[in-house]
Amino acid sequence: MSARPYDIVIGLEVHVQLATRTKAFCACPTAFGEPENTQVCPVCLGMPGSLPVMNKRVVEMAVALGLATGCAINRESVFARKNYFYPDLPKGYQISQYDRPLCEHGKLPVVVGDTLREFGITRIHIEEDAGKSMHGGGGSLIDYNRTGVPLLEVVSEPDFRDVEEVTAYLKTMRRLVRRLGISDGNMEEGSLRCDANVSVRPTPADPFGTRTELKNINSFRFIARAIEYEAARQWDALEHGEAIVQETRLYDAEKGRTYSMRGKEEAHDYRYFPDPDLLPLIVEDDLIEVQRAALPELPWHTHKRFVEKLGLSAYDAAVLTGDDALADYFEAVLKCDVPAKLAANWVSSELLGALKQRDLDLESSPIPPARLAGLVALIASDKITGRIAKDVLSRMFESDKSAEDIVAELGVTQIADESEIEKVVDEVIAESPMQVEQYRAGKQQVFAYFVGQVMKKTRGQANPKITQALLKKRLEG
Ligand SMILES: [Zn+2]
Numbered sequence: 001m002s003a004r005p006y007d008i009v010i011g012l013e014v015h016v017q018l019a020t021r022t023k024a025f026c027a028c029p030t031a032f033g034e035p036e037n038t039q040v041c042p043v044c045l046g047m048p049g050s051l052p053v054m055n056k057r058v059v060e061m062a063v064a065l066g067l068a069t070g071c072a073i074n075r076e077s078v079f080a081r082k083n084y085f086y087p088d089l090p091k092g093y094q095i096s097q098y099d100r101p102l103c104e105h106g107k108l109p110v111v112v113g114d115t116l117r118e119f120g121i122t123r124i125h126i127e128e129d130a131g132k133s134m135h136g137g138g139g140s141l142i143d144y145n146r147t148g149v150p151l152l153e154v155v156s157e158p159d160f161r162d163v164e165e166v167t168a169y170l171k172t173m174r175r176l177v178r179r180l181g182i183s184d185g186n187m188e189e190g191s192l193r194c195d196a197n198v199s200v201r202p203t204p205a206d207p208f209g210t211r212t213e214l215k216n217i218n219s220f221r222f223i224a225r226a227i228e229y230e231a232a233r234q235w236d237a238l239e240h241g242e243a244i245v246q247e248t249r250l251y252d253a254e255k256g257r258t259y260s261m262r263g264k265e266e267a268h269d270y271r272y273f274p275d276p277d278l279l280p281l282i283v284e285d286d287l288i289e290v291q292r293a294a295l296p297e298l299p300w301h302t303h304k305r306f307v308e309k310l311g312l313s314a315y316d317a318a319v320l321t322g323d324d325a326l327a328d329y330f331e332a333v334l335k336c337d338v339p340a341k342l343a344a345n346w347v348s349s350e351l352l353g354a355l356k357q358r359d360l361d362l363e364s365s366p367i368p369p370a371r372l373a374g375l376v377a378l379i380a381s382d383k384i385t386g387r388i389a390k391d392v393l394s395r396m397f398e399s400d401k402s403a404e405d406i407v408a409e410l411g412v413t414q415i416a417d418e419s420e421i422e423k424v425v426d427e428v429i430a431e432s433p434m435q436v437e438q439y440r441a442g443k444q445q446v447f448a449y450f451v452g453q454v455m456k457k458t459r460g461q462a463n464p465k466i467t468q469a470l471l472k473k474r475l476e477g
Pocket of ligand 1: 023026027028039040041042043044045148
């Protein structure tokens with residue numbers, strides 16, 4: 001935990017934009033980046049007399065997320081009108097769910113560091129998005145393409161105490177919605193948006209303080225910074241005897257600070273009431289069972305399987321399951337029948353490191369899983385040393401030859417013949433009388449020097465275990 005003199009309490013509201021082809025209550029398309037106001041109709045513009053019709057796909061996706069997070073699915077939920085005036089909300093209200101949401105009382109399992117934790121989910125409800133205002137150029141323009149695009153709002157319990165937990169939760173949520181195929185989870189395009197409720201208190205034993213709400217933060221980095229800034233601001237105010245005002249604040253990424261946007265609305269400010277145009281939403285058991293049967297392996301299940309079945313450390317499993325593409329790549333390597341721990345190491349540290357050096361990501365990697373598996377197999381069968389393997393990996397970036405071919409070309413097969421290594425060991429000892437004396441006088445560090453010399457003479461081909469054993473025998477015997 002942190003060493004700060006106060007305790008932070010954070011609750012999150014995550015808005016997930018659903019990847020449906022059409023909007024929540026009309027047949028308009030939802031494609032991103034189309035020309036302004038080309039994907040609208042009387043329903044999503046809220047023209048008088050137009051009637052919304054629930055998109056069944058939205059309900060299926062909401063149920064999938066609810067089941068994945070262990071929520072109770074309410075067989076009957078109700079759409080409400082959330083009334084407020086805003087230029088990008090032409091109807092003057094947003095269709096949402098209020099006191100009877102579709103999903104409640106769930107939890108999201110999240111690996112924080114190397115521990116699996118669970119964060120409470122209060123509710124998941126369906127709502128529609130508003131339009132987008134664009135200011136500048138001497139006026140304001142409004143694009144209504146986004147009005148009526150379906151969202152799920154996932155409200156967490158105030159279970160977070162630091163930004164590491166918040167970031168891990170959001171990343172897990174993004175992986176989950178992607179794996180369920182219900183959203184692309186793209187923060188830059190606004191498919192995943194986060195509001196954070198933040199308060200501070202002197203110690204974890206104190207009651208919650210007054211909270212402020214940070215609105216619409218669109219990157220993991222900014223969320224962490226905004227929360228840290230806001231908590232420090234609140235603590236500073238309290239220390240100066242000022243009260244915290246419950247309000248909505250925005251984060252200015254350029255200045256790295258939060259500022260007040262408006263006083264916090266209470267639910268009664270929105271005058272919620274059931275939408276008279278929409279009947280209560282009835283979810284049949286069949287729909288739930290179909291969604292339950294279709295659930296894929298969830299991110300935390302993959303983590304558990306990597307630890308329990310493959311014997312990876314919790315940390316390695318967390319790295320490999322931190323990204324779906326990486327987990328898939330690793331599993332494809334394993335399919336080639338190589339040892340899991342060795343493969344995990346070569347995927348998560350060596351391959352990723354080599355890609356990073358070349359400014360590439362996994363998707364643009366020129367080394368498909370089977371080719372990397374070929375390299376891992378050579379190490380596993382003691383044909384080459386780990387040190388040689390790094391060279392081979394580097395050459396694999398320059399040609400599409402197999403690891404085996406590269407090793408044959410270079411003539412760098414590992415030397416595991418004891419008598420051959422013994423000759424080199426004797427040479428090295430004979431050439432280093434000073435180091436031998438130092439070692440025998442108790443300077444253990446010199447041992448690495450001998451290993452290094454043997455490796456140098458064999459161009460890294462000597463089996464390290466045999467080399468060390470022989471050196472020990474000669475030096476100590
Ligand atoms: Zn429409």
